[in-house]
Amino acid sequence: GENVEQHPSTLSVQEGDSAVIKCTYSDSASNYFPWYKQELGKRPQLIIDIRSNVGEKKDQRIAVTLNKTAKHFSLHITETQPEDSAVYFCAASKGGSTLTFGKGTMLLVSP
Amino acid sequence: DAGVIQSPRHEVTEMGQEVTLRCKPISGHNSLFWYRQTMMRGLELLIYFNNNVPIDDSGMPEDRFSAKMPNASFSTLKIQPSEPRDSAVYFCASGLAVLGEQFFGPGTRLTVL
Numbered sequence: 017g018e019n020v021e022q023h024p025s026t027l028s029v030q031e032g033d034s035a036v037i038k039c040t041y042s043d044s045a046s047n048y049f050p051w052y053k054q055e056l057g058k059r060p061q062l063i064i065d066i067r068s069n070v071g072e073k074k075d076q077r078i079a080v081t082l083n084k085t086a087k088h089f090s091l092h093i094t095e096t097q098p099e100d101s102a103v104y105f106c107a108a109s110k111g112g113s114t115l116t117f118g119k120g121t122m123l124l125v126s127p
Numbered sequence: 128d129a130g131v132i133q134s135p136r137h138e139v140t141e142m143g144q145e146v147t148l149r150c151k152p153i154s155g156h157n158s159l160f161w162y163r164q165t166m167m168r169g170l171e172l173l174i175y176f177n178n179n180v181p182i183d184d185s186g187m188p189e190d191r192f193s194a195k196m197p198n199a200s201f202s203t204l205k206i207q208p209s210e211p212r213d214s215a216v217y218f219c220a221s222g223l224a225v226l227g228e229q230f231f232g233p234g235t236r237l238t239v240l
Contacts, residue, residue: 048227059218059231060170105170112224114160114183117170 018043022118039106040088046108131232145207152221162218209239
């Protein structure tokens with residue numbers, strides 16, 4: 017089955033800095049890669065996703081890149097703000113099947 | 128759009144009692160997922176329904192857990208009898224199978240004493 021590795025497990029940055037979270041996947045047939053943000057005590061929320069037919073997608077301060085050859089994808093957050101502090105999960109799936117989640121990255125943005 | 132609705136939001140029960148968690152998926156979605164989240168084990172998929180049919184229940188911990196989806200707008204997850212190690216946050220998520228997206232409900236925080 018699919019295996020998703022996520023790094024780092026924790027990431028501390030200063031407000032205004034950029035943050036990058038990286039994930040690798042094992043199944044070359046995977047074609048859908050979402051990112052979820054989970055604030056303390058809240059539900060995971062889908063913040064951005066990418067499909068295997070594109071290499072990069074942006075939405076304001078967040079972007080995701082995908083390298084199919086290397087089987088890795090990354091989340092980039094620019095101009096970080098304290099409200100970006102949360103746990104971020106990457107995931108992978110193929111053909112609309114179940115998502116395989118990474119173990120999460122706790123992002124702390126200090127003012 | 129009301130999003131995925133779960134009830135109750137919090138449940139405190141004693142060991143041995145039956146617990147029933149409820150979920151109403153987003154209208155029009157044909158996939159429904161039940162997850163369990165704990166600090167130790169992270170986010171675990173328990174069961175996945177497609178068009179109301181259970182497709183993958185390999186994540187259901189043991190026979191004490193059962194899930195049903197009698198129609199497209201309702202699903203239940205039942206634990207009988209409950210044990211302290213079942214304490215966790217249980218999330219329901221729904222989506223369109225062809226797209227692969229999943230949208231999570233607010234979760235039910237279960238505490239078994």
